[in-house]
Each structure stands twice: as structure tokens, then as C-alpha cells.
Amino acid sequence: MRAAAISDFWSDFHENYVAVVAAIVVVVIILAACFAPWITPQNPYDIANLNLADARQPPGFVGSQGYVHILGTDSQGRDLYSAILFGLRISLEMGVISGAVALAIGTTLGIVAAYVGGRLENVIMRAIDLQLSFPAILLALILAAILGPGKTQLIVALVAAQYAYYARTAFGTAAVERQKEYIEAAAATPLSAGRIVLRHLLPNSMPPLIVVATVQIAAAISLEATLSFLGVGLPVTQPSLGSLIANGFEYMLSGRTWMAIYPGIALIILITAINLVGDQLRDQLNPRLRR
Amino acid sequence: MVQYIVQRAIQAILVVAVISALVFVGVYAVGNPIDVLISPDATQQMREQTIANYGLDQPLYIQYLVFVRNMLGGNLGRSLVFGVPVLPLILSRLPATLELTLAAMLIATVVGVPLGIYAGTRPNALGSRVIMAISVLGFSVPTFWIGIILILTFAVNLGWLPAGGRGETVSVFGVQWSFLTIDGLKHLFLPTLNLAFFKLALMIRLARAGTRETMLTDVIKFARAAGLTEQTILRRHVLKLISVPIVTVFGLEFGSTLAYAIVTETIFSWPGVGKLILDSITSLDRPVMVAYLILIAILFIAINFSVDIIYLFLDPRLRRRGIS
Numbered sequence: 001m002r003a004a005a006i007s008d009f010w011s012d013f014h015e016n017y018v019a020v021v022a023a024i025v026v027v028v029i030i031l032a033a034c035f036a037p038w039i040t041p042q043n044p045y046d047i048a049n050l051n052l053a054d055a056r057q058p059p060g061f062v063g064s065q066g067y068v069h070i071l072g073t074d075s076q077g078r079d080l081y082s083a084i085l086f087g088l089r090i091s092l093e094m095g096v097i098s099g100a101v102a103l104a105i106g107t108t109l110g111i112v113a114a115y116v117g118g119r120l121e122n123v124i125m126r127a128i129d130l131q132l133s134f135p136a137i138l139l140a141l142i143l144a145a146i147l148g149p150g151k152t153q154l155i156v157a158l159v160a161a162q163y164a165y166y167a168r169t170a171f172g173t174a175a176v177e178r179q180k181e182y183i184e185a186a187a188a189t190p191l192s193a194g195r196i197v198l199r200h201l202l203p204n205s206m207p208p209l210i211v212v213a214t215v216q217i218a219a220a221i222s223l224e225a226t227l228s229f230l231g232v233g234l235p236v237t238q239p240s241l242g243s244l245i246a247n248g249f250e251y252m253l254s255g256r257t258w259m260a261i262y263p264g265i266a267l268i269i270l271i272t273a274i275n276l277v278g279d280q281l282r283d284q285l286n287p288r289l290r291r
Numbered sequence: 292m293v294q295y296i297v298q299r300a301i302q303a304i305l306v307v308a309v310i311s312a313l314v315f316v317g318v319y320a321v322g323n324p325i326d327v328l329i330s331p332d333a334t335q336q337m338r339e340q341t342i343a344n345y346g347l348d349q350p351l352y353i354q355y356l357v358f359v360r361n362m363l364g365g366n367l368g369r370s371l372v373f374g375v376p377v378l379p380l381i382l383s384r385l386p387a388t389l390e391l392t393l394a395a396m397l398i399a400t401v402v403g404v405p406l407g408i409y410a411g412t413r414p415n416a417l418g419s420r421v422i423m424a425i426s427v428l429g430f431s432v433p434t435f436w437i438g439i440i441l442i443l444t445f446a447v448n449l450g451w452l453p454a455g456g457r458g459e460t461v462s463v464f465g466v467q468w469s470f471l472t473i474d475g476l477k478h479l480f481l482p483t484l485n486l487a488f489f490k491l492a493l494m495i496r497l498a499r500a501g502t503r504e505t506m507l508t509d510v511i512k513f514a515r516a517a518g519l520t521e522q523t524i525l526r527r528h529v530l531k532l533i534s535v536p537i538v539t540v541f542g543l544e545f546g547s548t549l550a551y552a553i554v555t556e557t558i559f560s561w562p563g564v565g566k567l568i569l570d571s572i573t574s575l576d577r578p579v580m581v582a583y584l585i586l587i588a589i590l591f592i593a594i595n596f597s598v599d600i601i602y603l604f605l606d607p608r609l610r611r612r613g614i615s
Binding site: 130134137138145146222225229230231232249260264268272275 | 306310317318427428430431432433434435436439440442443446447454543546547549550551553554557558569572573575580584587588591592595
């Protein structure tokens with residue numbers, strides 16, 4: 001049954017070749033990010049590897065260490081290709097970790113609110129709605145600024161900006177599922193509330209959450225890049241794609257455009273590919289759009 | 292209906308009170324502004340005097356009560372960096388931001404809604420596919436990146452438009468506006484385009500989804516049967532029926548556009564509130580941060596409130612329910 005569902009899912013996914021290409025791109029980028037230390041000529045975080053004499057050189061430049069900088073170097077003398085792959089690594093890491101934590105917190109809040117109902121539901125969902133009316137970027141910006149630079153602080157800011165979307169979605173589907181007869185039937189048996197929520201309500205509320213998760217991870221990566229671009233994200237010693245672009249932006253008006261352009265292209269390809277996969281998932285999991 | 296409005300107004304005031312407390316505690320509980328205020332080699336006496344001057348030696352709840360009392364009197368404190376009252380500081384930067392935000396929202400709506408309606412009526416045409424591809428890009432590409440590309444193309448490579456600043460302004464009732472001069476318009480153009488792009492994608496999607504659903508309803512079937520041309524149907528019926536979600540989004544997104552203006556203003560050195568708040572965040576200028584957040588919160592609540600009221604006029608069903 002499960003296997004059949006998965007192969008059905010695949011054959012539907014196949015029909016949209018844009019989504020297939022996007023999925024392949026995502027997988028390639030994830031692999032490239034995971035194996036970055038083995039497929040790049042330089043570790044851009046090791047100051048011993050950096051030579052200021054190599055700084056701000058255009059693509060194709062042969063540096064002091066004897067290899068070709070295929071995408072040029074940045075203002076610190078980092079090999080841009082290496083810096084981009086390591087930057088992708090950080091961007092993905094931030095996006096996936098903050099997405100997973102936000103998914104866990106948001107889903108718990110949403111499903112508990114839907115299952116328990118009454119006063120608790122009112123309190124939780126009112127707070128969530130209030131937060132949703134506030135722009136996520138502003139919240140993340142303020143939190144990142146007062147918590148200071150660092151990975152953990154940034155993850156906290158990203159989670160705070162995202163969890164409400166998961167909570168809303170989880171509540172929306174769980175509230176509908178809650179009304180269905182199988183939950184009523186389960187409640188009539190001696191099963192504990194925890195078991196009903198975990199084994200019955202949660203799995204049936206998952207599909208929309210998966211869609212939100214894909215789109216939100218792309219949004220989190222974009223948000224992280226924006227924060228780093230504005231200078232309130234990660235410390236400068238560990239440049240994510242956003243900080244690379246910010247560094248490059250300073251030199252753009254003097255015509256050294258590659259320093260901002262290449263990290264930017266990497267960022268756009270990543271976000272667009274994830275969004276295209278998310279779009280396809282949404283269309284496939286939404287029964288209203290299926291004919 | 293009056294009862295409904297009063298009820299909503301009371302709710303809104305309560306929410307403002309809660310948010311002001313949250314913001315105050317959130318911003319003041321973390322970080323130490325004394326480091327910003329006092330140079331490390333100041334004497335102990337100078338330190339204590341400065342701390343007492345800003346009331347930073349009092350317990351947090353006293354500071355909050357003082358803050359609330361001052362706020363009700365229209366005094367939101369003094370900027371730690373500029374040394375001037377916060378409210379006039381923010382208000383002096385507001386016109387630049389409002390100009391930018393309104394222009395962006397207007398462009399997004401005026402361009403996005405027709406494109407969306409077109410894509411909704413002919414979902415399989417080549418033009419519609421192009422429009423939808425643009426909207427996917429609009430959602431995916433971060434605002435700051437679009438800004439960089441715009442500067443690169445129009446300011447660096449083509450040299451047609453300036454890369455930053457507000458240009459020449461004209462004073463109307465003591466407020467400076469850029470959109471009244473040619474030079475100002477030139478400066479306004481790129482930032483507006485930048486800020487409009489994301490909202491454009493949203494407007495396209497909304498209008499398209501609304502049109503696709505509306506075209507299947509009986510209203511349109513009967514209008515066609517009555518012999519109305521497609522043009523008239525789109526203008527008179529479809530546009531009216533999809534206007535409710537569009538008005539909502541226009542209102543709700545206005546606030547988030549203000550927030551995204553932080554990014555655009557930073558890239559284009561546009562001297563608005565967004566740039567002010569980013570500078571105050573990096574220098575931990577807490578009174579400016581708190582005042583900005585509370586003003587934004589009030590704005591949001593006011594917007595939500597007015598959207599609800601506008602609904603009453605757009606949707607007769609709600610009006611009837613409100614009266615009874």
C-alpha cells in the first residue's frame with residue numbers, strides 16, 4: 001500500500017519535467033554542499049590559506065597557490081568558487097535546521113490547539129495570528145540584532161520568524177481532521193490522547209505541512225541571506241551567501257561585479273529550485289486541483 | 292454595525308497595550324545600551340550620571356511605567372545616538388518611506404492585477420506562462436538581489452538612472468517630496484521597481500486564482516448568456532468579485548512592504564525610516580527601535596481594523612450580519 005502510494009506519487013511528479021529538473025538541481029546542490037571540502041581547492045575559513053595579494057582578482061586568475069580561481073577571488077583573497085560552496089553549506093544548514101525546529105514547535109502548537117480546543121485554542125491561535133500580522137523579516141531582524149552574531153542566535157531568529165506559519169497550517173488541517181469520524185472512533189476506544197494525536201491526527205495532517213516546509217526552507221534561506229546582507233547575520237569569518245554578496249556589493253560600483261554576481265546566482269538557483277519542487281508538491285497534494 | 296466597530300476598536304487598543312509591553316521588555320531585556328553611550332575611558336562618576344540621566348538605574352517595570360506615561364504624552368524618548376527626541380526623528384524620515392512604499396504598492400497593483408486577470412482567463416496561453424514564470428521568480432528572488440541587479444543594469448552598465456539617494460525634493464507644507472521633480476522621479480524609479488517586484492508576484496497570483504474561480508461561477512455564465520462582451524464581463528463583474536481579497540492583501544501587505552523597505556532603502560541609500568531603523572539596530576539605539584516597533588504595530592492594527600471596515604462596504608452579506 002505504502003509502496004504503491006510512493007510509486008503513484010513518482011509517476012505524477014514525473015509528468016512535470018520542470019519539477020524533475022528542479023529536484024535534480026536541489027539534490028546536486030545538496031551533494032556539492034556536503035562534499036564541499038573535497039571538491040574545492042581551498043578552505044575559505046582557514047585564514048592561513050588566504051593571501052591578500054590574491055584579493056579582488058577576476059575569474060580565470062591564477063593565484064599565488066598555483067591553481068586557477070575559476071570564479072575569481074573576493075576582497076579577502078578567498079577563492080570565490082570555494083567560498084560559494086562553503087556558503088551554500090551554511091545557507092542550507094541554517095535553512096534546514098531552523099525549518100526543522102520551527103516545524104516541530106509550530107506543529108506541536110497547532111495540533112495541540114486543534115485537539116484540545118476551547119480556551120487553550122483561543123490563546124494559542126490568537127497569539128499566532130497576532131504574530132503573523134507582523135512581518136517575519138522585521139521580527140528576525142530585531143532578534144538577530146539584539147542576540148548578536150552567531151549560528152545559534154541566527155537560528156533562534158529564523159525559528160521565531162517561521163514557526164507561526166507551521167502552527168497556522170497544522171491547526172488548519174488538524175482542526176478539519178479532528179471533526180472526522182476516525183478520530184471520534186479512536187476517542188471512543190481506551191487509547192490515550194497522546195497516542196491519538198501522535199498516531200492518528202499527526203500523520204493525517206502531514207501533507208500540507210510538507211508543502212509549507214519546502215516553501216519555508218526556501219524562505220528561511222532567503223531570509224538568512226537578507227539578514228547577512230544587512231550585516232546582522234553570521235560573523236564575517238564564516239561568510240554565508242548573503243555576506244559574500246554584501247562584500248561584493250561594495251565593489252560593484254567600481255566594476256568588479258563578479259564578487260556579488262556569482263554568489264547571488266548560486267543563491268537564486270537554490271531558492272528557485274526548492275520553490276519549484278514545493279509548487280509541484282502543493283499541486284500534487286492538493287486534491288482540489290487534481291482532476 | 293456601530294457596535295461591531297466599537298468592539299473591534301476596543302480589541303485593537305488592548306492589542307497595542309500588549310505589544311508595547313512585549314516590545315519594551317524584549318528590546319530592553321537584552322543588550323546593554325551603556326556600552327554605546329559611554330566611552331570606555333569615562334570616569335565612574337560620568338558613567339553613573341549618564342545612567343541616571345537616562346533612567347537606566349531604575350528597575351525594569353518602573354522604566355516601563357515611565358515609558359508608558361511619556362508615550363501617552365506623545366514623548367517616545369530620546370535617541371541615544373542622535374540625542375534628539377525619537378518621534379520627530381522618525382516622523383522626519385517617514386515621508387521618504389511612505390512615498391516609496393505607496394509608489395511600489397500602486398505599481399504592483401496596477402500592473403499585477405491586469406496581468407493576473409489575463410493569466411486567469413487564458414491559463415494555457417504562452418503569455419500566461421511567461422507571466423507565471425515571472426511571478427515564480429518574484430517569489431523566489433530575494434529583494435536585495437533584485438536591487439543589486441537593477442543598480443548593476445541601469446546605474447552601472449547603462450548609466451541611465453542614479454544608484455542612490457533621493458534627488459531633488461520639493462517642500463509641500465513643510466514636508467519634502469521627491470516625486471514632484473524630474474530628478475526626484477529618476478531617483479525614485481529604481482527603488483520603487485525593486486520594492487514593487489515581490490508584491491507584483493503576489494498580486495498576479497491573487498488575481499489569477501480569483502479570476503479562475505470566478506470564471507466558473509454562474510454569474511459569468513449568465514453574463515455571457517445576456518450577450519455581454521468578454522471585456523465588459525471582465526471589467527464589470529470579474530474585477531468586482533476579485534476585489535475583496537485584493538483589497539485585503541493591499542492593506543495587509545502595506546505593512547510588510549514597509550518592513551521590506553528596510554532592505555530597499557539600505558541598498559539605494561534612500562533616507563527613510565527603514566534605513567534609520569537598520570542603523571539604530573546596528574548601534575543598539577533602543578529608544579528608536581522601541582518607538583519604531585510600536586509605531587509599526589499601531590499601523591498594522593490600524594490597517595487590519597480598516598480592512599475589516601472596508602469589508603463591510605464591499606461585502607453586503609457581512610453588513611447584514613453586522614447589523615443584526
